[in-house]
Amino acid sequence: MRNVLKKILCAAFMATAVLSAANLAHAEVKIDITRGRVEPMPIAIPLFPGNTPELQQMGKDISEVIAKDLERSGLFKPIDRKAFLQELTSLDVQPRFADWRTLSAQALVQGSVDQQPSGQIRVAFRLWDVYGGQQLEGKGYGTDPGNWRRVAHMIADLIYTTITGESGYFDTRIVYIAESGPAINKVKRLAIMDQDGASHRYLTDGSALVLTPRFSPIGPEITYLSYFKNVPRVYLFNIDTGRQEVLGDFPGMTYAPRFSPDGNGVTFSAALNGNSDIYTMDLRTRRMTRLTDSPAIDTSPCYSPKGDQMTFASDRGGSQQIYVMNADGSNPQRISFGTGKGRYGTPVWSPRGDLIAFTRYATSDGNFYIGVMKPDGSGERLLAQGFLVEAPTWSPNGRVLMYFAQSPNGGRTRLFSIDLTGYNQREIVTPQDASDPAWSPLSP
Amino acid sequence: MKLRFLTAVVVAAVFLAACSTKKEETVKAAASTPTISAPAPASGPAPDSIEYFNTVVGNVVTFGYDKYDIDAAAQSKLKGQAAWLKQYAARTLTVEGHCDERGTREYNLGLGERRANAVKQFLIAEGVSANRVKTISYGKERPTCVSSDEACYSKNRRGASLVQ
Numbered sequence: 001m002r003n004v005l006k007k008i009l010c011a012a013f014m015a016t017a018v019l020s021a022a023n024l025a026h027a028e029v030k031i032d033i034t035r036g037r038v039e040p041m042p043i044a045i046p047l048f049p050g051n052t053p054e055l056q057q058m059g060k061d062i063s064e065v066i067a068k069d070l071e072r073s074g075l076f077k078p079i080d081r082k083a084f085l086q087e088l089t090s091l092d093v094q095p096r097f098a099d100w101r102t103l104s105a106q107a108l109v110q111g112s113v114d115q116q117p118s119g120q121i122r123v124a125f126r127l128w129d130v131y132g133g134q135q136l137e138g139k140g141y142g143t144d145p146g147n148w149r150r151v152a153h154m155i156a157d158l159i160y161t162t163i164t165g166e167s168g169y170f171d172t173r174i175v176y177i178a179e180s181g182p183a184i185n186k187v188k189r190l191a192i193m194d195q196d197g198a199s200h201r202y203l204t205d206g207s208a209l210v211l212t213p214r215f216s217p218i219g220p221e222i223t224y225l226s227y228f229k230n231v232p233r234v235y236l237f238n239i240d241t242g243r244q245e246v247l248g249d250f251p252g253m254t255y256a257p258r259f260s261p262d263g264n265g266v267t268f269s270a271a272l273n274g275n276s277d278i279y280t281m282d283l284r285t286r287r288m289t290r291l292t293d294s295p296a297i298d299t300s301p302c303y304s305p306k307g308d309q310m311t312f313a314s315d316r317g318g319s320q321q322i323y324v325m326n327a328d329g330s331n332p333q334r335i336s337f338g339t340g341k342g343r344y345g346t347p348v349w350s351p352r353g354d355l356i357a358f359t360r361y362a363t364s365d366g367n368f369y370i371g372v373m374k375p376d377g378s379g380e381r382l383l384a385q386g387f388l389v390e391a392p393t394w395s396p397n398g399r400v401l402m403y404f405a406q407s408p409n410g411g412r413t414r415l416f417s418i419d420l421t422g423y424n425q426r427e428i429v430t431p432q433d434a435s436d437p438a439w440s441p442l443s444p
Numbered sequence: 445m446k447l448r449f450l451t452a453v454v455v456a457a458v459f460l461a462a463c464s465t466k467k468e469e470t471v472k473a474a475a476s477t478p479t480i481s482a483p484a485p486a487s488g489p490a491p492d493s494i495e496y497f498n499t500v501v502g503n504v505v506t507f508g509y510d511k512y513d514i515d516a517a518a519q520s521k522l523k524g525q526a527a528w529l530k531q532y533a534a535r536t537l538t539v540e541g542h543c544d545e546r547g548t549r550e551y552n553l554g555l556g557e558r559r560a561n562a563v564k565q566f567l568i569a570e571g572v573s574a575n576r577v578k579t580i581s582y583g584k585e586r587p588t589c590v591s592s593d594e595a596c597y598s599k600n601r602r603g604a605s606l607v608q
Contacts (some may be wrong), residue, residue, distance in 0.1 A: 103511060183590040211549060225553075232553070253557055253581055256550040267533065269554060274512075274561025276554040297554035313551060319510070320551050322608070343510075358513035359548050366546075387592070406545070410590030436549070444596055 011202070014311060015143060016364040029107050029129045029136060029163055039379045040077035041163065044102050044130075046088050047081065048111035048123070056119070059113040066109065067150035068196060070159060072417075073400075074424030079103050091124055092223045100130045107136070109159060113148075114368050116326050120144060123151045127159055128257050137162045149198060149444070154263050169395040170195060173440040174402065176415060178202060179433035183410030188435075190224060192239065193393075195439070197429050203237065212256060213237075214389075215440045218263030223247070224440075225255045234268045236283075248281055248288055256299045261307045267291070269299040278312055278329070288295075291329035302326065303350045304375070311335075311347040311356050311375070321348045322358055324375055335377030338362075349375070352398035355420075359390045359403075367410075370403050372420065395437045402428065404435040492532050493580045501528050503605040504596055505563060509544070512558040514566050518603075522563060525605055526570030537572075539563045540604040541574045542588075544597035549583055556581030563603040 029041070032039055045067045048059030072078035088278050091112040095161040100108050113123035124140035157168025178191040185378075190203035203222075205211055210428060213224035216222040220239040225232055232245040234257040248254065250270050260280070267280040277299045278292040292298040296316035303310050305325075311324050317334055320343040325332035335343040336358065346359040350372075358368040360382070368389045370444045371382040388406040395402070402417045413435045415428040428437075474585065489495035497503055503525070505518035529535060541560030543552040560579035568574050589596040 040593070064464065184587050186585070188585075211553075211585070232581065252555070255553045269562075271554065271557040274558045274565075297551060297558065299554050300548070300550045312451075313548070315510075315551075321549075343547070345551050361546060361548075384482070389543060408592035 004287075029132070030165070032189040032405075037188065037421060038075055040071075040075055041106050042079055042098055043076045043107040043109065043159075044079045044084065044103060044105040045070075045109045046084060046111075049089050050113040050115075050178055052115070055113045055115060058121070058145070059111065062155070063109070063111060064150055065149060065196070065198075066159070066306075069153060069156035070194060072196070072426055073160065074419060074426075077103055091126065091275070093441045095128055095130075097128075097130050097133045100128075104367075105272045107159075107163065109155075111155070113146075115202065116142070121148065124153070125150070125155050127162055145283050149194070149312050153194070167397045167442065169400065169439075170396050171443045172396060173199075173215075173443070174415075174428065174437050175203075175215060175440070176404075176430070176437040177211060177435045178430065179214065179413055179435060180206070185343055190222070190237070191430075191434075193258065193426075193430070198305050200431060203239065212436050214258045214438045216259050216263050217441050221263075222264050223257040223259060223268075225257065233383070234266065235319040248286070250288075254279075257300065259303050260303050265293070267301040267303065267325075268302070270275070270304065278310075291325070291327075292332070294423070303349050305351055305353045310382075311349055315346060319343050320345055322356065322373075334362075335375065336380075337374065337377065338380070346394055348392050348394060348400040354398070357392035357394060357401055359392065370401060370418070372401075383420070384416065384418050384425065389416075391436050393437050395439055396442045402437045402439055404437060456556055467468050485529070497525070497528055497605075497607050499533075503576065504533060505599040505603045507559055507596070507603070509601065510547070510555065511601075512555065512562045514562055518563075519566070523568045525568060526567050526572050529567065529572045529576065534576070534584075536576045537567070537606045538578045538606045538608065539567075540586070540606060542586060542600055542602045543584045544600045545584045545587065545592070546597065547584065552583035556583045559601075559603050563605065592601065 017227055033235045045063050048062045050056040050059040052176045065077040071078050083103050086096050088110050095108055108128040108130050114122045118141050120139055122142045126138040127136045129136050146246050158172040160168040172195045173192055174195055175192045178189045179186050181187040187206040187212050187227045189206040190213055192203055193200040209227035211225040221236045227236045234254040236245045237248055238280045252271040253272045254268050258267050258298050260265055260269055265280050265282050270274045270279050276297045276299050278298045279288055279290050281288045294316050296314045298314045301310055301312040308327050310327050313320055321334050322344045323332045323334050323338040340425035343361045344358050348357045355372040356375055357372050367385050369382040370384040370389050370392050373380040388409045389403055390400045392403045400417050402411055404415050405412045414431040414438050415434045416425055501524045502521045505521050522608045539560040541556030560581055563581050567577055587600045589599055592603050
């Protein structure tokens with residue numbers, strides 16, 4: 001163990017030299033998540049104490065949500081609480097760092113839950129560097145008791161950010177399609193949940209077939225495809241008010257919607273006389289602009305995070321491939337080629353701008369893949385494989401992809417996440433079968 | 445004491461060396477062209493009934509993988525549909541376009557629309573007026589069978605004519 005520690009010390013010194021500008025006390029406890037497979041960091045997360053049974057229960061729940069968030073990221077290994085030597089009865093108790101070092105904990109999360117006379121709760125925490133004996137981060141949150149779960153995710157995000165240097169993604173939600181019924185006539189409902197599967201609820205009743213929901217980057221709104229009254233159309237749906245609205249008045253089917261990065265527009269495909277082209281609508285003026293005009297199927301449009309470019313799928317070259325064009329529709333360039341007769345679809349631009357995630361159907365082996373490539377088509381990497389895997393969606397920090405997998409012969413459909421490194425594949429457990437996940441931005 | 449976990453293993457990126465294979469494109473056997481004027485068998489459906497259209501004329505045509513062209517078998521069946529529609533002029537039609545599951549959802553919605561429209565255009569060319577024929581694409585959402593094999597896929601790649 002000592003030798004291993006010595007070996008990583010010089011790397012740590014180099015890293016701290018680079019990070020000296022950080023306003024943290026000392027930023028020695030670091031995980032570099034750009035380096036592929038990372039050994040998860042042992043972290044101790046004691047139950048947050050409270051001075052009533054209710055607050056004690058809440059403190060327990062909060063620390064468990066934090067631990068589960070961090071564990072699922074694949075970057076942290078919460079230490080079994082049964083091994084703890086010190087009980088941290090309040091936020092003011094000084095940790096005995098030697099005790100925590102005995103457990104090989106590198107970081108320690110100390111917290112507390114109090115109730116104010118107003119009924120509001122105050123959740124506070126400190127993140128300690130166990131070996132340095134330094135506080136890395138600390139913060140308090142005042143809120144309604146009903147918001148305890150969000151506070152837990154926010155704390156997990158701050159811990160993740162402090163230690164990895166990347167923004168987090170735990171205080172986020174997933175909208176997806178819940179599936180039930182026979183495979184030849186599935187009932188599909190819009191559903192929403194926290195990224196960890198909690199706070200699950202259905203948004204539609206299943207009377208109309210619904211597909212491909214996507215979050216607005218700026219508000220509690222979703223755009224999706226509904227077969228309401230047997231007419232497939234793009235709709236907007238306000239999660240808070242439940243208000244639904246059809247988007248535009250187009251003679252044919254509209255589908256494959258996605259918000260523009262400023263949230264003021266929606267791009268989608270519209271089919272006229274059987275031919276699908278890409279359009280965009282300004283939600284403020286309701287003006288519609290046609291962006292492609294080809295006899296091919298042009299679909300799955302997605303803006304770059306800056307909004308100056310767009311990626312989409314088209315079979316204009318003979319088979320379905322991925323293209324990038326300017327946001328006004330000019331200069332379309334094919335970026336997917338592969339090494340064989342692979343078909344590429346569902347391109348989704350990373351929130352960081354550096355990569356485009358896609359679904360690939362490899363006609364050579366009959367499998368589907370989730371992969372990423374750079375916007376110029378180089379550096380293709382395949383991350384997940386299956387009989388049918390489809391529809392990647394990015395975590396807001398661009399480090400994790402979620403997608404769905406369908407088993408053969410009309411089998412189950414389920415949601416999975418996988419790190420950009422290709423490691424740490426996890427199932428997101430849902431009450432029913434699930435498809436078409438869409439990750440929200442970080443909650444405001 | 446300063447610590448940092450850098451035990452990183454370089455990711456072995458999974459590159460797929462996809463080799464080229466031709467996908468089998470099975471086409472459903474051609475149904476014989478129905479004779480509209482022939483009297484229905486005593487036990488069969490009445491010639492003006494939807495059941496007759498569905499079972500005797502045949503209301504489903506199939507397509508090759510990622511294809512939407514109307515092949516000879518489909519042409520023969522659609523000519524029968526057109527003849528029936530011309531005889532029973534009060535009837536209207538919705539053509540559903542469907543796909544197998546070996547494609548992404550959104551692309552398949554576009555492909556289903558193409559197939560439904562190909563059927564509609566064929567019927568129009570055969571003399572059915574355009575305002576009697578509507579189209580709707582279901583992509584891969586409404587398969588007729590669920591086994592993951594070509595026999596089933598070839599049934600799911602279809603245009604289904606629903607008479608109202």
